[in-house]
Amino acid sequence: MNEKPDTIYGRLLESVHISGYSFERACQKFKWLLTGGHWKTIGPGYDDIDKFIASINFAEFKISIEQRKEIAKMLEVEHATQRATARMLGVHHSTIAQDLGGNPPKPELEAASIQDIIENIGGNPPNTSSGAEVAKMAEKVIEKENRKLALKEKIASEKSIEIKDLPNIDLRIGDFKSVLSDVYNIDAIITDPPYPKEYLSCFSDLSKYASEHLKEDGFCVVYSGQYNLPEVIKRMSEYLTYVWTFCLYHVGKKQLVNGVNIMCGWKPVLIFSRGRKKMRYSAYDIVESKEREKNLHEWQQSESGVTGLIEIFTEPGQLIVDPFTGSGTFLKMAHLMNRKAIGAEIDTKKG
Numbered sequence: 001m002n003e004k005p006d007t008i009y010g011r012l013l014e015s016v017h018i019s020g021y022s023f024e025r026a027c028q029k030f031k032w033l034l035t036g037g038h039w040k041t042i043g044p045g046y047d048d049i050d051k052f053i054a055s056i057n058f059a060e061f062k063i064s065i066e067q068r069k070e071i072a073k074m075l076e077v078e079h080a081t082q083r084a085t086a087r088m089l090g091v092h093h094s095t096i097a098q099d100l101g102g103n104p105p106k107p108e109l110e111a112a113s114i115q116d117i118i119e120n121i122g123g124n125p126p127n128t129s130s131g132a133e134v135a136k137m138a139e140k141v142i143e144k145e146n147r148k149l150a151l152k153e154k155i156a157s158e159k160s161i162e163i164k165d166l167p168n169i170d171l172r173i174g175d176f177k178s179v180l181s182d183v184y185n186i187d188a189i190i191t192d193p194p195y196p197k198e199y200l201s202c203f204s205d206l207s208k209y210a211s212e213h214l215k216e217d218g219f220c221v222v223y224s225g226q227y228n229l230p231e232v233i234k235r236m237s238e239y240l241t242y243v244w245t246f247c248l249y250h251v252g253k254k255q256l257v258n259g260v261n262i263m264c265g266w267k268p269v270l271i272f273s274r275g276r277k278k279m280r281y282s283a284y285d286i287v288e289s290k291e292r293e294k295n296l297h298e299w300q301q302s303e304s305g306v307t308g309l310i311e312i313f314t315e316p317g318q319l320i321v322d323p324f325t326g327s328g329t330f331l332k333m334a335h336l337m338n339r340k341a342i343g344a345e346i347d348t349k350k351g
């Protein structure tokens with residue numbers, strides 16, 4: 001090029017200006033074709049808007065968000081599919097869904113920093129500078145988060161299903177001591193006995209049952225109220241070994257307990273075993289309970305709380321028993337998490 005840099009620079013600015021102007025004009029023409037169904041009369045005639053817009057490609061242009069939204073709305077009126085619109089505009093179809101006021105795309109984990117991901121989700125980054133080890137751990141953490149997301153969707157889709165319609169759930173009506181007497185090799189008992197004082201003997205019965213029916217290395221995970229906690233621990237210790245107290249933290253909703261004038265935001269979940277003290281994997285002892293559904297049973301527990309416990313104390317395919325089933329929240333969640341589940345409920349109206 002023999003021309004001066006200034007001249008070339010001037011031409012460059014001019015070209016950029018013209019291409020912007022040309023694109024603007026192209027947009028105007030496109031919008032005009034969309035109004036009044038003009039696009040249908042082009043050439044031999046289009047009858048499908050998706051086919052028409054497939055013949056135009058705006059993907060290479062830097063289109064403003066406002067312009068994109070305007071075009072997406074116009075195309076929606078013409079019944080173009082979001083995918084065809086997205087292809088034409090060179091964006092992901094979830095962007096168009098959002099532009100049109102639909103559901104935002106599912107959150108995806110951003111791998112901003114592997115260490116951040118691990119720490120954000122409550123894991124301990126390994127004491128190592130090896131990138132490979134950190135990446136491996138991050139992969140596991142992401143897998144776990146993805147499993148949680150998938151479970152959430154599964155729970156939402158099966159929410160209305162009644163427990164009696166679910167396969168692999170064996171709900172027996174009657175006193176658990178007799179109706180569950182033939183069930184052995186239990187991987188975990190996860191249960192929520194009644195808390196009032198007059199039911200305290202249930203905890204002695206449960207302790208005996210668990211000591212005889214749990215696998216050698218299984219755990220008995222028991223919800224308890226606060227009032228009679230010392231007596232509950234005493235009774236559960238009659239045949240079992242005390243391991244730990246987990247905190248089931250009630251996110252959002254708190255309850256004023258009048259007798260003691262305390263605003264209560266958590267529930268003790270007691271862990272007992274046949275002697276084993278150590279968890280298989282390191283576990284965090286605070287489990288969140290997001291909402292407290294009470295549409296089926298006055299004592300109904302939250303689904304989100306128990307899923308955390310099922311994840312900690314069992315593996316897929318293992319057997320969970322709930323001797324105090326109530327509305328069946330624990331059995332249903334066990335089933336959704338691919339565990340086998342057996343329960344007992346003494347009250348025929350509830351089971």
Ligand SMILES: C[S@@+](CC[C@H](N)C(=O)[O-])C[C@H]1O[C@@H](n2cnc3c(N)ncnc32)[C@H](O)[C@@H]1O
Binds near residue numbers: 175324
């Ligand atoms: C606190 S509720 C369980 C609530 C349950 N977690 C839910 O989310 O719906 C305790 C249940 O145990 C039942 N129950 C009490 N004694 C029992 C026994 N010996 N055998 C079987 N069920 C019993 C009660 O009828 C009650 O429905």
